[in-house]
Amino acid sequence: MTPMLIDLSAPAGITLALLPEIVLTGWALILLLVIGWRHGDPDHHRWAGGFTLVGLLVALGTVLWLWRAGATPDGLPLMIALDGFRWATAAIFLIGGIAAVLLAQGYLGRERILVPEFYALVLFAMVGMLLMGGAADLIVVFLGLELMSLSVYVLAGIKRRSPQSAEAALKYFLLGAFASGFLLYGIALLYGATGTTNLQAIALQLADSEIVGRPMLALGAGMLLVGFGFKVSAVPFHMWAPDVYDGAPTPVTAYMAAAVKAAGFAALVRVALTALGDATAAWQTTVWWLAVLTMVVGNLVALAQRRLKRMLAYSSIAHAGYLLVAVAAATTQGGSAFLFYAFAYTLMTVGAFAVLAAVGRDGESDLLIDDFNGLAERRPWLSFALAVFMLSLLGFPGTAGFIGKWLILAAAVDAGQATLAVMVVGASVLSAGYYLPVIMAMYMKPSERAEVAEGARLARGGRLVVAAAAVVLLLFGVWPNRALDVARDSGRQLAVPGVIIGLPR
Amino acid sequence: MREVVFWGFSGVALAAALLCVTRRSAVASALWLVLTLFSLAGLFVLLDAQFIAAIQVLVYAGAIMVLFLFVIMLLNLGRAGPSDMRGWLGRGVAALLGVGLAVELWVLVRIVRGGGFAAETAAYPLPPGELARVQQAEGAVGMLAEPLFRQYLVPFEITSVLLLAAIVGAVVLAKRKI
Numbered sequence A: 001m002t003p004m005l006i007d008l009s010a011p012a013g014i015t016l017a018l019l020p021e022i023v024l025t026g027w028a029l030i031l032l033l034v035i036g037w038r039h040g041d042p043d044h045h046r047w048a049g050g051f052t053l054v055g056l057l058v059a060l061g062t063v064l065w066l067w068r069a070g071a072t073p074d075g076l077p078l079m080i081a082l083d084g085f086r087w088a089t090a091a092i093f094l095i096g097g098i099a100a101v102l103l104a105q106g107y108l109g110r111e112r113i114l115v116p117e118f119y120a121l122v123l124f125a126m127v128g129m130l131l132m133g134g135a136a137d138l139i140v141v142f143l144g145l146e147l148m149s150l151s152v153y154v155l156a157g158i159k160r161r162s163p164q165s166a167e168a169a170l171k172y173f174l175l176g177a178f179a180s181g182f183l184l185y186g187i188a189l190l191y192g193a194t195g196t197t198n199l200q201a202i203a204l205q206l207a208d209s210e211i212v213g214r215p216m217l218a219l220g221a222g223m224l225l226v227g228f229g230f231k232v233s234a235v236p237f238h239m240w241a242p243d244v245y246d247g248a249p250t251p252v253t254a255y256m257a258a259a260v261k262a263a264g265f266a267a268l269v270r271v272a273l274t275a276l277g278d279a280t281a282a283w284q285t286t287v288w289w290l291a292v293l294t295m296v297v298g299n300l301v302a303l304a305q306r307r308l309k310r311m312l313a314y315s316s317i318a319h320a321g322y323l324l325v326a327v328a329a330a331t332t333q334g335g336s337a338f339l340f341y342a343f344a345y346t347l348m349t350v351g352a353f354a355v356l357a358a359v360g361r362d363g364e365s366d367l368l369i370d371d372f373n374g375l376a377e378r379r380p381w382l383s384f385a386l387a388v389f390m391l392s393l394l395g396f397p398g399t400a401g402f403i404g405k406w407l408i409l410a411a412a413v414d415a416g417q418a419t420l421a422v423m424v425v426g427a428s429v430l431s432a433g434y435y436l437p438v439i440m441a442m443y444m445k446p447s448e449r450a451e452v453a454e455g456a457r458l459a460r461g462g463r464l465v466v467a468a469a470a471v472v473l474l475l476f477g478v479w480p481n482r483a484l485d486v487a488r489d490s491g492r493q494l495a496v497p498g499v500i501i502g503l504p505r
Numbered sequence B: 001m002r003e004v005v006f007w008g009f010s011g012v013a014l015a016a017a018l019l020c021v022t023r024r025s026a027v028a029s030a031l032w033l034v035l036t037l038f039s040l041a042g043l044f045v046l047l048d049a050q051f052i053a054a055i056q057v058l059v060y061a062g063a064i065m066v067l068f069l070f071v072i073m074l075l076n077l078g079r080a081g082p083s084d085m086r087g088w089l090g091r092g093v094a095a096l097l098g099v100g101l102a103v104e105l106w107v108l109v110r111i112v113r114g115g116g117f118a119a120e121t122a123a124y125p126l127p128p129g130e131l132a133r134v135q136q137a138e139g140a141v142g143m144l145a146e147p148l149f150r151q152y153l154v155p156f157e158i159t160s161v162l163l164l165a166a167i168v169g170a171v172v173l174a175k176r177k178i
Helices: A011-017 A019-035 A042-069 A084-110 A117-134 A138-156 A163-194 A199-206 A215-231 A240-247 A250-275 A284-303 A308-328 A332-359 A380-394 A400-414 A418-444 A450-455 A460-478 A481-492 B002-022 B026-046 B050-074 B087-113 B130-138 B140-149 B153-174
Strands: A004-006 A071-073
Touching (some): A004 A011, A011 A071, A019 A042, A019 A117, A042 A071, A042 A084, A042 A117, A084 A117, A084 A250, A084 A332, A084 A460, A084 A481, A117 A138, A117 A250, A117 B153, A138 A163, A138 A250, A138 B153, A163 A199, A163 A240, A199 A250, A215 A250, A215 A284, A240 A250, A240 A308, A284 A308, A284 A418, A308 A332, A308 A400, A308 A418, A332 A400, A332 A460, A332 A481, A380 A400, A380 A418, A380 A460, A400 A460, A400 A481, B002 B026, B026 B050, B050 B140, B130 B140, B140 B153
Parallel strands (some): A004 A071
16 A cells, blocks of 8 residues: 655645644534533533544544555654554554543543533643654644643542542642653753754754763753653652542543553653664663662552552552563664553553442542452452453453563563563562452452442443453453554654655754 | 943843842732843843844733732732741752752853853854844744744644643633532
8 A cells, every 4th residue: 555645844734644633622622612601511511521522533533544544754754743653652542532531421420520621621631642642843742741731630620629639630730840841951951962853853963973972962861751750650750640640530540540641651752762762871771760660669559558549540650660661672662562551551541440430439539449349249240340450450361461561571671671571570470469459359258348339330431441441451462463563563663764855954 | 332231131130030039028029020021131132033022021021920910919929928948958958959050050151161062052053143134034023933833833733722721721620610
């Protein structure tokens, strides 16, 4: 099939290249316009959710269409990339967004959070994420990150009556704004060292070994890592994560833990591999230590948690560590491993939070693991799904989580990072200490609080999310071939092509 | 003449900035900040960037400072509050950061005096008078508008979406009844 050449300097070309983002923005604008009139009623709220869902599906359609058409830039991608990595990450974020909206539809009504702007903010955050995964310029990376973060700060505080939710939003906002400052400073220093903000042009500049040795470059890369470290909640920049995940409404937590984190990583992988691929000396060791610290601290602290929502928060920190290992490999193979793991991770995280939202009440932050005792007798399917999510998070063979972890291990070993691979395995063994007790509680312990199981209700959307996530995780656990090929192809396109025509002035 | 104007504006900017951070009263701080922003606008004119200077005065010294004062008055912060610097730890950290910054500046000045950055900046030279020449050809606004609406069109549009999201978010969080 001949690839679809897109001239990014022509208005028609750039419109086509940004079609998914334009669709989402347009949808958000129409939504805002309509909910200006149709506001307070629960019916209007349901309509807004359905409308958003259609918008996300249409955007997913345009992403898949551009992907299949093989859209390639005519010359150097100046602001936005057109490659497999962009489409793959966009699809992952959109799937995470669709799941979060499906969950939110039932949840927001139940918890009486009748704010239809919720969906507009989800759409805006989604635009930001797509731009992060598809950025070809550091300016777009930053603006996408800000667009996503600003929307998610508000989403975290959308439950306006709850002090925990307000605390989560404020904490997230202050620390996030601080981190953005670091990121921006890093971008400025990189610009100072290389004279450009375009990712591929930076890579070309760094082919000159004299620039690679500049302290300004190392400082800039370090600042970037601090900024991204905050966003993906890597230790030691993770302090905000447990409180924010705990305080935010559960569908928002699922959105944050899955899509927002994956978007932060997508931007990090793109910047690290495309722009700084030749300057690994400036960042690889730092990422190595971040990965080790994140895995060890995330898993150890998760072991001590008794409440499920907090445990899942720390577990998501631990998973940031595994994903950092893929980055630390500093090869396109690591990029492919990241893609597959991010896909599996999005599904298992969203699924786990969906079950949590079904079983819990009133923010779910006080739901203990012991409350799940004997759940399997009364709700066998729900328990089975949660067991699948826990095993997949653990990396148990037969689930997509295992394949993902295996890919990360392979990438680390092939890159000569054997110590890091050993750390991943050790951390996974440690994580069994908090994932398995949930399964044990459900299947082996007698039920103490019958009302928990009785009260567990999933709305239609939530049921769909849980079922689909569990089925897909099992499917890709035993038959990952197709997804592996896609991940491998998309990751490979991160490397800067050998010949680039038409450098920017 | 140019030198005198430069040092004049720089001196005023620095002095006003210092006064801005040392005044106890929030209103006084804000007013000193206005003076700093005005002096910076003067420096922009010296750099042949008249349009930026005008925008600096209109947007920052004008609109944004009015918002600052508005918030200060609204929260009734006019009177001097207690100092933020409390305890030995706070003072120690502040002193450490200040000394660090001073050392950094000193090192930078020494490198520049010794011509240390010459090799690094030579890669992206802007000949003297180049900016003024381009401005003659394209006009003060055109020089800015051209890259903004061509080369940086995508970031520009993203910024507009970003601002819209921020407005919606602020209303959702802060409005009494939605």
